Amino acid sequence: MDTKNSVTDGPELAEPYLRQVLGMAGLAVEYVRAEGNTLYRRGEGDEEIAVADFAGGYGSVLLGHNHPDLVACAQELLAAGTPVHAQFSRHPYANRLAAELNRIVGRELGTDEPYFAIFANSGAEAVEAALKHAELDRGLRIAALRSAAKDAAEAARDAVAQGRAQVPGRVRRRFGIDAGAPSTDALEQLTARLAAENAAHLDRPPLFLALEGGFHGKLGLSVQLTHNESYRTPFRALGAQARFVPPDRPEALKEIHARERGVLHVLEVSGDQVDVVEREFPVFCAFLVEPIQGEGGIRVLDAEFAGAIQRFCAEIDCPVVVDEIQSGMGRTGRLLASSRAGLRGDYYTLAKTLGGGLAKTSVMLVRRARYRQEFEIVHSSTFAKDSFSCTIALKVLELLEADGGAAYRRAEERGAALRTALEAVRDDFPDLVGDVRGQGLMLGLEFRDQGGSASESVRALAAGGLFGYFLAGHLLHAHRVRTFPTASAVNTLRFEPSVHVSDEEIGRLEAGLRDVCRLLREGAGDRLAGASAG
Template sequence: MDTNNSAAEGPELAEPYLREVLDMAGLAVEYVRAGGNTLYQRGADGGEIAIADFAGGYGSVLLGHNHPDIVRCARELLEAGTPVHAQFSRHPYANRLASELNRIVHRELGTDEPYYAIFANTGAEAVEAAVKHAEMDRGMRIVALGEELQRSADSARDAVAGGSVVADRVLRRFGVSAAAGPAAAFAELERHLTEHNTAQLERPPLFLALEGGFHGKLGTSVQLTHNEAYRTPFRSLAAQARFVPWERPEALKEIHERDRGVCFELVVADGQVDVAEREFPVFCAFLLEPIQGEGGIHVLTAEFAEAIQRFCEEIDCPVIVDEIQAGMGRTGTLLASSQVGLRGDYYTLAKTLGGGIAKTSVMLVRETRYRREFEIVHSSTFAKDSFSCTVALKVLELLETDGGAYRRVEERGAALRAMLESVRADFPEQVQEVRGKGLMLGLEFRDQSDAESEAVRGLAGSGLFGYFLAGHLLREHRVRTFPTASAVNTLRFEPSIELADEEIARLETGLRDICALLRDGDGSRLAGAATG
């Protein structure tokens, strides 16, 4: 198969190092056409070579490449001269899209509380919008808390002036002497509490996120992505996160006890001044994916989801559900999280929302959390336009019509999973596990670092193990997929609902070939692109 589709065009200036990595793994291929579940590249004779696409634009083309109804919608919009750039005006199409999203969300969650929509262009930008909104909300709650503490202090001061005294146990607790009299004791106590409270009220936010999670690579979202290689170069730029071990709900209380914030409030009861503790909202938000995409296709259980929901409600920490890769019908419902009973305060949706054509995303925030002031301090030049919103409405129409697309996801996903499980059963020494839901599945290979074959050990130690496997599938079997970015021993499969039985069979042949090569220690064939 010819993988060099383009003639020499001079030096590589568009991400040349990435091109070198793709070349090494045998993935530097130019695709010239796409349709359904297929990408096409040019062969040496100029003819097209069909490639079964199991990568699916990292999950962006659930309905297939260039779906005819979506293409028709896009063409009609452009031919009609739809206003792509009409910022700071009425956008009725955006409101229709927000209303349709609400209708589906209400059905899946069993609620009628509105979710307000902030539109964006990419998934990472939607996450940034959610995080910014949560921090604005936290900041406004902090201001309100500070004002309440001040009012309580004023009332307590008036009470002391009227003859009330500070309770002895309070004076002992804070190391204040009563020798100079009630007024002086109160003044000293107030000074101590004010210093403490001021320090608390100025604390920066902490975020909670799951180990293995991926939320983007922008300034803030990268700090909420667990992969340390992505975070470390930019650790001084953005907010800090506490990463919660996967399926360890007891760790939530441990983190809370270690990092929680407390403010002290002066209160008057039964003629005495006392001190009450007020929880300070140091935790800005808890970010999680219902199915971790880049972390290795790990599925959140209903039990862990319930524990997270209960914990966040107890400490008044909003939940941001990142549905960017798992949502938009990929698991058989619009929200993958609805299947485990999780309700988010925020949702982020992208990828298939644009039908594989429009670049669009949305952040949804429930009414009880919404801050309308956010609409003034946050904006995005290319968001909320007629083209992307109308295309997204067509996508929802195609997903929702008779529920056929959702049923197709379940049926095609079950067929694909059955094949993957059969490969695992036949090659237990090579395949660790099959994970996922619907058309978001992963096949984890066992660590080959101790393989008898030096060539296989070399692939395992390269940091690109899964990419070499993907290169072999492409080169030898005309199948396209990738490993998950933070777990390179796991190949991901996120095809469209157009997935055919023949394509599943072709993938099966390729996977069995890989397993046999690993079993036989034939690493040189797996690394064929790197060795020429």
Template sequence: MEPTTSAPEAPEVPELAEPYLREVLAGAGLAVEYVRAEGNTLYLLDDEGREVPVTDFAGGYGSVLLGHNHPAVVARAQELLAQGTPVHAQFSRHPYANRLAAELNRIIHRELGTEEPYFAIFGNSGAEAVEAAVKHAELDRGMRIAALAEEIAAQRESAVAAVASGTATVDPAALTRLGLTATGDASAAAHLLAAETERRNAVAVARPPLFLALEGGFHGKLAASVQLTHNEGYRAPFRSLAAQARFVPHDRPDVLKEVYAEERGVLLALTVADGRVTVTEREFPVFCAFVVEPIQGEGGIRVLSEEFAREIQEFSAAIGCPVVVDEIQSGMGRTGTLLASSALGLRGDYYTLAKTLGGGIAKTSVMLVRQAYYRKEFEIVHSSTFAKDSFSCHIALKVLELLEADDRLAYRRAAERGDALRAMLESVRTDHPDVIEDVRGRGLMLGIEFRDQSASTSPTVRAVAQGGLFGYVLAGHLLRAHRVRTFPTASALNTLRFEPSVGLSDAEIAQLETGLREVCALLRDGRGDTLTAA
């Protein structure tokens, strides 16, 4: 009789894909594997291999406004792949990208009431779109500086020549102003003045760009975008890699004026008037861009007020600083319009869009820059391997088609479902004012902020609150006990986010309400062990 042998067990695979993050997720009860997704639902497997539905309120951080695997988007993707659509056809014509840019312009023109075109630079992710925007803004700033420096140099040469020809003299006050003492004739004084202004201008021109951003803002974690992200923990380790930002508190226009006064730069020009050479100041564009989210996602779902949006617009226009509106999480119809900023009256010189632009399937993004700021040179110095490909552009066109269908039903649905969800969150807050601090947001981009629990009577709750894991523990409990998926916002860990799809049902809202009310009761009663029980 042949000896029997069993199949060898598969070797255990070491955890190499972000193992520390997996430990953190496991500690919060979030380290589960989802095996299928549709609509507003993700599915995991129980111990017997059966699918367990989980209602998804995280929504891919706002990426699946139309729902997971929307049938029309999936069908279009399958059609494109079956046709062998080219993903890699770089440095060739991309008419589908042009159609996508034109459709985005059509909708944006409708919302802004403008006809000025926005030119499109495509990318793969939201952070990449932000990087493209700030790179373009810096290219534009550099070209403006070069033109200004050339003009000032020509004026300087003209002034020196005027003195040499005897048609002008150097105003003694100009020398005194720069701390200079002239020796020799008028021509020597003119050359001395010219050399000193040229030296000072060279120092000013070498100054790195400065960005403006809001406290609580999040614009990505790449080398440039992370410096625009307010969270110090994300930003500080990489401070030396990119230009820095000044962060402005919400609804504080006075701070804008203070920052401008502190950071303002000038170049010195020599001008001839009434036969005298004098020193005049020309504004130097220190500020490269003002980057702002109309609704802060990772900062705790904070909505920019219409008043402050107007202040930002007017301030930026006055100092010649372009406004970059980051619509990566708030845009694409999530708040009832393609651009959340359009409802605030804020007009961007740049826009960044991503997430839902890819329909939850394609990884794509776009940076849009209005004609007044556009520099064609950027198209040569910036590129991205997977950007502007046929697959992602056609998927994005399908997404826009679905958003605009039936007289823009999806936008209205986002607003209506958002109102229903917010009404429930406000009801929970009203009933638990000792636990819930605030409810914020617009449309299907909402957040509920819990009061600080670092002094809770429960040692368990106190420990997770003090350790910065409070929001993740709440999310873990909602997942385990109520099959609801959500997360805290990255830079405001006491705030849970809710960014579901337009398919959100009343039953799913009720499911979340049950979970939130139980969480509030557990926190109120100090029952931390129940909250964290596996």
């Protein structure tokens, strides 16, 4: 296969509009090779141009592009003819991977409760699996409530028929039952009334909770839990309903619960009377949380709000789904970024670096207390749980854990160095840079809104919604640095390099950001756009 000349003369048929947008921002370049923290793009003369990669596959290549140990592992697997398609059979490699994930998760959470693993191909698919499992669990809990209510009604009928209990006046008045009717008739009226009231709740669709600014994928279900309206609204009719919680207002949790909660009225024989008691109906299916919002602007969930979420969900029996797709797998110095905030999930989703930048794989972990074995029959995925991706993922975990977790420590150390550079830019350009956020090697630098710039060209960049992409284009062409803005906060540039990022590359990034700031201060938007198109 010729990788040196892949330019075609025909029409652009692979997402042509996106190609046009990338071209406007100067990002429509072709990368022909990758190693470590470096991507090589094709120059105008067909030469290779080395680019420091701070985008890092949206967090997928913590260990670097084409890590030699992972490449060797992949080559050995392919040379040995490892089966990729051996569905509906025993998969010992998947079980070994699940066991190793459990070992590390147990260490970080301080628990010995196992998490069962459902494998998938992408982060969004892992999220969908978690949501589907949570809805299966909710449905089974509703079925149990139905059954318990039916049994309670039969017990009340028996007690009244045998003269052991009667329907008291206070219950009759509360539910509008004939005060003079015999208890047997009153009970039948009451049972019918409760059945009608309960039916409205029993048929309610699930409600999901998620944080404002969150991003959980763009598939049919997951996109409805992604806060960005431009992604969500066109497909609103297809997906689930969500309520979005402001991350700075923990009191909003109880406000939403008060508005949306469901209650079932169930009969109960208490002494010689038939009473009506309330049972909480599981309206809320799951609460999705990113410990660090990637596409929302690299915003870190603080421990206080994490604790509020944990307590609230425990009170209403709503499972917590921790989306670690971008923040997990060692990027913050731990396998689970959420463990720093003290947040424990009923579910975890992991992807990106799990495949080492080579295998397309992900996993949904669900704790034993929540697990429903029926899910294994009603959910499946053609390419999931195969020998190739599972073995690569096991090698990734081996590399992360080697030398007492040296890779985790490296992520923290390199992240601290990168943060120092970003904060130096912020400190020198406070009129242009608003904030530096994140943890480890998942950092963001937010530019202030330039809609009020004295420069018409800068205002035009800000108004076009592509401000961050033009900045990225300038950094690429003028400084050989690759980064992107976050998808839902386009004034925030993301930095998610590998643990191999060097001081020279960090210095190059800092110089590039300082150049961008000087051009913005000078109002030289045309020069920013010009370099992007170069």
